[in-house]
Amino acid sequence: MLPAYFQFYNPVKILSGKKALENIPFELELLNASRPMIVTDKGVVQAGLVDIVTAALGGSNLTIGAVYDKTPPDSSNIVIGEAAALFRDAKCDSLIAVGGGSVLDTAKGVNIVISEDTTDLMKFIGADRLTKPMRPMIAVPTTAGTGSEVTLVAVIANEEKCFKMLFTSYLLLPRVAVLDPRMTLTVPPRITAFTAMDALTHAVEAYSCLQKNPLSDAYAWAAIDLVRKHMIMAVTDGKNEEARMALANAALMAGCAFSNSMVGLVHAIGHAVGGVSRVAHGMTMAILLPWCMEYNMGKCAPYYGELLLPLAGPDEFLKTDPEKRAGRSVAVIREMNSHLNRLAGMPLTLKDCGVKRESLPDIARTALGDGALVFNPEESDYNEILGILRKAY
Ligand SMILES: NC(=O)c1ccc[n+]([C@@H]2O[C@H](COP(=O)([O-])OP(=O)(O)OC[C@H]3O[C@@H](n4cnc5c(N)ncnc54)[C@H](O)[C@@H]3O)[C@@H](O)[C@H]2O)c1
Numbered sequence: 029m030l031p032a033y034f035q036f037y038n039p040v041k042i043l044s045g046k047k048a049l050e051n052i053p054f055e056l057e058l059l060n061a062s063r064p065m066i067v068t069d070k071g072v073v074q075a076g077l078v079d080i081v082t083a084a085l086g087g088s089n090l091t092i093g094a095v096y097d098k099t100p101p102d103s104s105n106i107v108i109g110e111a112a113a114l115f116r117d118a119k120c121d122s123l124i125a126v127g128g129g130s131v132l133d134t135a136k137g138v139n140i141v142i143s144e145d146t147t148d149l150m151k152f153i154g155a156d157r158l159t160k161p162m163r164p165m166i167a168v169p170t171t172a173g174t175g176s177e178v179t180l181v182a183v184i185a186n187e188e189k190c191f192k193m194l195f196t197s198y199l200l201l202p203r204v205a206v207l208d209p210r211m212t213l214t215v216p217p218r219i220t221a222f223t224a225m226d227a228l229t230h231a232v233e234a235y236s237c238l239q240k241n242p243l244s245d246a247y248a249w250a251a252i253d254l255v256r257k258h259m260i261m262a263v264t265d266g267k268n269e270e271a272r273m274a275l276a277n278a279a280l281m282a283g284c285a286f287s288n289s290m291v292g293l294v295h296a297i298g299h300a301v302g303g304v305s306r307v308a309h310g311m312t313m314a315i316l317l318p319w320c321m322e323y324n325m326g327k328c329a330p331y332y333g334e335l336l337l338p339l340a341g342p343d344e345f346l347k348t349d350p351e352k353r354a355g356r357s358v359a360v361i362r363e364m365n366s367h368l369n370r371l372a373g374m375p376l377t378l379k380d381c382g383v384k385r386e387s388l389p390d391i392a393r394t395a396l397g398d399g400a401l402v403f404n405p406e407e408s409d410y411n412e413i414l415g416i417l418r419k420a421y
């Protein structure tokens with residue numbers, strides 16, 4: 029059934045495939061920019077990816093004004109201040125983010141600080157608080173997970189207060205997303221596994237959250253189908269370009285989906301686990317997704333039932349009694365997690381991620397303040413969230 033009203037917005041230009049990186053100088057010229065700052069992290073530099081990007085920019089009129097490579101996992105307000113100072117000192121006019129979600133979100137944070145000419149990032153937490161046009165940003169994702177290259181979201185850790193700050197604004201959308209096969213070939217199996225599960229979670233939540241609509245459904249569906257067909261190959265044979273590009277496109281499409289229909293309970297609790305206990309985002313997603321689906325079953329069973337088709341394929345879908353399809357979808361996701369655990373050591377419980385049992389109440393309280401909760405179809409209170417956390421422990 030169509031919603032009575034919906035909006036869908038995705039103005040990001042997408043360049044996907046061989047030699048996509050070589051188009052960056054042309055794209056920046058179109059955006060009237062000539063002195064970009066590259067934002068990245070040490071792992072991405074060590075994997076040789078920044079060298080590939082700078083080589084692809086060679087021979088153009090661009091000057092790389094600065095390279096900021098100290099992005100930590102999950103970014104942070106302190107790091108963003110430091111990177112923004114470098115941007116100003118080096119008189120840069122644009123951003124090229126080369127990295128996973130932590131790097132992409134750091135670049136978005138730098139863009140807020142520079143474009144709003146502020147030192148207080150905290151002032152802009154929440155929805156639609158930005159007012160000034162941003163500097164041109166080109167996003168080059170090197171993981172296939174967050175979809176941040178096409179989302180209006182930035183997730184940045186508040187180091188002092190141990191929670192993840194959420195910023196949402198159409199102004200945060202990068203101008204161009206570049207998916208180049210050379211960028212994800214080096215992602216280690218465990219990171220490949222949990223980032224793919226992040227993308228899958230975006231798609232499942234987008235398909236079942238309150239702002240779902242036919243366009244976000246189409247993107248979410250296509251993303252899940254690609255994850256089913258290619259995730260295991262990308263984990264077992266990291267150099268397989270076809271599998272890598274399929275996952276990169278899946279992550280991007282899941283990002284388009286959730287940037288419009290938003291994410292819900294899994295992300296609200298997952299952000300809190302990440303903020304309080306510093307667990308990698310994708311790991312929390314993989315672990316929490318089946319438990320939250322079970323919690324949401326009363327409202328979401330019809331949607332989860334439909335998703336059995338892209339999650340498990342046509343044979344399994346047809347042979348499963350329609351009444352049992354939603355439950356089977358949850359079971360299929362648990363089977364995916366177990367498979368990834370066997371292949372790549374991806375943890376299956378919060379305990380195995382290093383979360384302390386005594387932190388669970390703190391995590392539940394933090395989750396209650398997360399913006400994603402608003403979009404979840406089923407309401408939840410402190411005790412219910414604590415119950416989910418205990419099951420996932
Ligand atoms: N803005 C959004 O829409 C959005 C959505 C979901 C998640 N997030 C945020 O994104 C962050 C997580 O991002 P992530 O899962 O991509 O992980 P990440 O960016 O933290 O990267 C994980 C690790 O992988 C390494 N790495 C990245 N690419 C590599 C490559 N090609 N080869 C070798 N190593 C590589 C990095 O150096 C890092 O050590 C979290 O902070 C999460 O909250 C943002």
Ligand SMILES: [Fe+2]
Pocket residue numbers: 174226227229230295309313
């Ligand atoms: Fe996510």
